[in-house]
Amino acid sequence: MxxxxxxxxxxxxxxxxxxxxxxxxxxxxxxxxxxxxxxxxxxxxxxVQPNDTQTPRIDVVHWVEEGDVNAGSGLRMEELDSAIDAAMAKEGA
Known part of the structure; x- marks a missing residue:
């Protein structure tokens, strides 16, 4: 749909x-x-999951540099919404 x-x-x-x-x-x-x-x-x-280091947890990470495992940043709430909206707009979804 x-x-x-x-x-x-x-x-x-x-x-x-x-x-x-x-x-x-x-x-x-x-x-x-x-x-x-x-x-x-x-x-x-x-x-709305907490952005902390307690386990177990599920993280959404936005990787900004290819090949650098430390270059990503965790996304929550409005930042996550904006990142998804931008990626979908880029793909024309």
Missing amino acids: NKQDLDAIATREAHCKPYGSAVTLSIGERDELVALARDGMRYRWLR
Whole structure:
């Protein structure tokens, strides 16, 4: 599912139901949206992990120089968001 697919779902006509407005989804669309939500939950968990040396931990590191294992810096919160957004924009994603 890409941005255009998500935009198309987001702008679908809503229909009144007894429990509120509803938008019809195919099973495939529903499954893809559930998978995207799970990815989002994992990402939100990852982005708020403490930036310390206690183990066990999961780090996201931005490597700035090739071949230098000490040139990377840990990314959290908004820095992680910005780095991912920049990399995706560079790839045209």
